[in-house]
Amino acid sequence: MESPAELPLLEVEDLRTSFVTPDGTVPAVDGVTFAISRGRTLALVGESGSGKSVTAYSLLRLIQPPGRILGGKILLRSARAGAIDLGQLDERSELLYRVRGGLISMIFQEPMTALSPVHAVGPQIAEAILLHQHTSRSEARRRTVEMLARVGLDAPDRRFDQYPHELSGGMRQRVVIAMALVCRPELLIADEPTTALDVTLQAQILGLIRTLQREIGCSVLLITHDFGVVAQMADDVAVMHHGRIVERGPVRAVLQHPQHPYTRSLLEALPSRRARVA
Ligand SMILES: Nc1ncnc2c1ncn2[C@@H]1O[C@H](COP(=O)(O)OP(=O)(O)O)[C@@H](O)[C@H]1O
Numbered sequence: 001m002e003s004p005a006e007l008p009l010l011e012v013e014d015l016r017t018s019f020v021t022p023d024g025t026v027p028a029v030d031g032v033t034f035a036i037s038r039g040r041t042l043a044l045v046g047e048s049g050s051g052k053s054v055t056a057y058s059l060l061r062l063i064q065p066p067g068r069i070l071g072g073k074i075l076l077r078s079a080r081a082g083a084i085d086l087g088q089l090d091e092r093s094e095l096l097y098r099v100r101g102g103l104i105s106m107i108f109q110e111p112m113t114a115l116s117p118v119h120a121v122g123p124q125i126a127e128a129i130l131l132h133q134h135t136s137r138s139e140a141r142r143r144t145v146e147m148l149a150r151v152g153l154d155a156p157d158r159r160f161d162q163y164p165h166e167l168s169g170g171m172r173q174r175v176v177i178a179m180a181l182v183c184r185p186e187l188l189i190a191d192e193p194t195t196a197l198d199v200t201l202q203a204q205i206l207g208l209i210r211t212l213q214r215e216i217g218c219s220v221l222l223i224t225h226d227f228g229v230v231a232q233m234a235d236d237v238a239v240m241h242h243g244r245i246v247e248r249g250p251v252r253a254v255l256q257h258p259q260h261p262y263t264r265s266l267l268e269a270l271p272s273r274r275a276r277v278a
């Protein structure tokens, strides 16, 4: 028998999420199945509108009406909290709050989704620590400052009291990463974490996520439309198209021998990158 450590951290099976609009029902996620092993990075790649974000939001049960999860299994095998079927949890259950930000954290595409503009950044991170761990305010502050330094902010003691608008876009994204990882989640979901940044910053931020992932030992679900990012970051890749996964496999295999026409068309859109990877 396999020991729990060898079973995937996350198993998603036949996930279906739809939006009911005046024009009809949109099956945004239409029977998606994938698994992520411990310490691995799975890239979910596809064009805009293919259902990547809706998949991520579904995992954390953050789908708002008129959206609804119609079915599927979302099994998290947490080392800290045991096996949890996220699909079955009550909206208001304690465990769901423990999962969000504690066991699974998310970096949203737009940093200001995660940061409140009316609070200084340090207290927002400290608050996340206090929410998920039994610790004192002074200890939460100490760990926040340490984390701000860890993600590459200079003068972290002073940054603690700054507001998001006082920071550059790159620094804000570093703060978001600090907030996402300070509670050492078992899974990090990063939804296009560098799309809003220029190319030089993109590489730095992706490198930072990779380094911290190794330190913490967490798994990553990386959402991107960019196969260059996939090649740099991921172990495995799942290609999403119209709410379905059309191809999956180890990154190198998919990049070198794409089987599905949609995967090929995505790769052909990036000729220089493909050449570099292959
Ligand atoms: N709030 C919403 N209302 C209606 N339809 C939505 C909503 N959010 C997403 N969708 C539908 O779900 C599809 C997938 O969206 P999304 O997961 O955000 O795509 P992406 O792959 O770019 O992240 C979209 O094409 C859209 O049709």
Ligand SMILES: [Mg+2]
Binding pocket: 052, 053, 054, 191
């Ligand atoms: Mg998206």
